[in-house]
Amino acid sequence: MLATYMLTGQLHTAIQHANIFQTMFEELPVGVALTDQNGRIIYSNKKFSIITGLGRDVLKSNPIDDIVGTDEHGKSVTRLFKESNKQQLDFCNWQLMRGDEKIPVALTINKLSQFLCFTATDNSAHLETLTQNNRELDRSNQELSQYAYVASHDLQEPLRKIRIFSDILGSNSKIPAKDKFIVQKISTAAERMNLLITDLLNYSKLVKQDSEYEAVDLQQVLEDVLVDFEVTIQERQASIQCCDLPSIHAVRLQMNQLFFNLLSNSLKFVKAGTRPRISIEAIPISHEDAGKYLRKTQAFSNYYDIVVTDNGIGFETQFSEQIFEVFKRLHGRDVYPGSGIGLSLCRRIAENHNGYLFAESKVGQGTKFHLIVPDKQQQTPSLTE
Structure with a gap:
């Protein structure tokens, strides 16, 4: 019981x-x-x-x-x-x-x-929230790019007058040497400001990008950029080695800007008295390897690791991300001139092509820039997707 x-x-x-x-x-x-x-x-x-x-x-x-x-x-x-x-x-x-x-x-x-x-x-509700946030981000980016574009244009006219008048003053033989030195300082500062404004304009244009992808021969793009640097290459007795680069779907002007900035860096950041040695090669990589750097890969695309290697001064590994920040400089502008926007532009361009740009470097042992990029694209370029 x-x-x-x-x-x-x-x-x-x-x-x-x-x-x-x-x-x-x-x-x-x-x-x-x-x-x-x-x-x-x-x-x-x-x-x-x-x-x-x-x-x-x-x-x-x-x-x-x-x-x-x-x-x-x-x-x-x-x-x-x-x-x-x-x-x-x-x-x-x-x-x-x-x-x-x-x-x-x-x-x-x-x-x-x-x-x-x-x-x-x-996930429908979360997806709708994400879509709405993306719309707001897109609007903010467009407004920011428009502001940068207009502000940069408005700055150019007074800057042009400063440069003209400083050149006139500098060419006046009656001005004392001490005053000419001051005028030269004004002219140099105006040149730096002009470079900064130009880079800001290029940066804002990327966000406003409405160009279409097209078949771009990267080998031809590189050869065109090398022509731009012809005098500098001869003056510094630089050695440039390049394997055949592929054709990819890209925005030609942006690829030109990317290679121009990377080569400019490699030619600029070299120890005094050292002949620059630069190599450019394209290495086919698997989707798995590309996926280590990209949020997602495209099944219909082949991927390349385009590597730009130099024998420059290099930098410490801890700065490998900071160099891609806007206005971030590791060296004084008096030693190595520039606006501090160039590499930021390059990374933006890489992202605009569903790719990624990163750097490997050691102090005194040169730098390797890696551009991970697909050969085919599906959508119109947009940095705000």
């Missing part, structure tokens, strides 16, 4: 716990479904029904693969899970079909003894 009473009490407690568990399971803010070993749904909660748009009676005993669909390669979630040989598998952006509509969900699969547990979170 006592044993029966104890069993009845234990059973009552177990039922209570089961009811509590079921209530919690039912009210979870994420969709949950349990399947048997064959992938058929044996239980699902209210949120899972809402996310899939299907009633419990429809869900029960149906294969989970028929409910959540397949990936872009036609593989089902259960197949992907089995192939992974893991106890848990996560899909951050799974496209679940709800009627004719694709619903972005975060999908997680866990193996629980003889069952599979599928957890789904509807």
Whole structure:
């Protein structure tokens, strides 16, 4: 009698716990479904029904693969899970079909003894918030670029007058040497300001970019840039070595600007009395290697690592990211002139081509700039996507 009473009490407690568990399971803010070993749904909660748009009676005993669909390669979630040989598998952006509509969900699969547990979170609201934030960011970037463009244009006219009048004063033979020195300082400062304004204009144009991609022969772009540096190369007895560079889908003017800035750096930041040695090569790389630097890779593209190597003064590894910041300088402008925008422009151009630019360097041992870039593009260039 006592044993029966104890069993009845234990059973009552177990039922209570089961009811509590079921209530919690039912009210979870994420969709949950349990399947048997064959992938058929044996239980699902209210949120899972809402996310899939299907009633419990429809869900029960149906294969989970028929409910959540397949990936872009036609593989089902259960197949992907089995192939992974893991106890848990996560899909951050799974496209679940709800009627004719694709619903972005975060999908997680866990193996629980003889069952599979599928957890789904509807990302639609998050995606809408992200889209709205991107729109606002796009608007802010456009306003900022417009301001920089207008401000730079407005600065050019008074700067032009300063340069003209300082040149007139400097050419006047009646001015004392001390005053001529001051005029020369004014002229030098005006030249620096002109360089800064030009680079600011180029930077703002990148954000406003509305050009289309076209087939661009990077070898030809490099040869055109080398012509621009012809005098400097001869004066410094620089050695330039280049392997054949590929043709890619790009904005020609931006690629010209990128190579111009990188070569300018390599020719500029060289120890006094040292002949610059620069090499440029394009190395085909796998999607896996490209993915180490890019947020995502494009299946329809081949990828290249375009490497510009020099024997310059180099820099400490800790500055490998700071050199790409706007106005960031590692050296005084009196020693190495420049606006401090050039490398920022280069990284922007790389990103505008769904690529990435980074540098490797050691003090006194030169620098390697790596441009990771695809050979094909899909969308109109935009820095605000």
